[in-house]
Amino acid sequence: MLDQLNISTDEEGYLLNLEDWTIDIANAMAKADDCELTPNHWEVIDFLRGYYEQYEIAPAIRILTKQIGKKLGQEKGNSKYLYELFPHGPAKQACKYAGLPKPTGCV
Numbered sequence: 001m002l003d004q005l006n007i008s009t010d011e012e013g014y015l016l017n018l019e020d021w022t023i024d025i026a027n028a029m030a031k032a033d034d035c036e037l038t039p040n041h042w043e044v045i046d047f048l049r050g051y052y053e054q055y056e057i058a059p060a061i062r063i064l065t066k067q068i069g070k071k072l073g074q075e076k077g078n079s080k081y082l083y084e085l086f087p088h089g090p091a092k093q094a095c096k097y098a099g100l101p102k103p104t105g106c107v
Contacts, residue, residue: 014096021099029097033088037097041085043072048098058103061091 007025008016013032015021026045030037037045047068051059059067061079069077076082082090091103 012096012102014102015099018099018101025099026097033093038085040076041094041097043076044068044082044085044090044094045098047071048094048100052098052100058095058100059091060103061089064091064094064103 007020010016013029015025027037030041035041048058048064051067061082065077065079065082067077068082071077079090082094086093095101095103
């Protein structure tokens with residue numbers, strides 16, 4: 001699907017050019033993973049994009065969980081909730097959909 005949009009990705013599907021990101025691309029990436037992005041997904045994606053804009057790094061899961069808890073509340077700032085949204089790894093999968101590089105420390 002991303003091929004049809006003429007978007008370049010690495011071997012894991014992360015965008016090579018962060019400026020290529022759009023909501024349509026995020027939805028296409030999610031659809032390719034059999035995932036439909038809900039408002040809860042978008043809260044995390046939007047948070048990640050803001051975090052990256054501020055710090056120029058994609059947060060690892062521990063930092064993501066802690067910062068989501070501060071911003072969105074403890075019911076959303078925990079691994080269980082984030083893994084329900086992003087079962088392939090909250091930091092990895094959410095950063096991919098957000099058009100960000102793979103977080104440091106993710107294998």
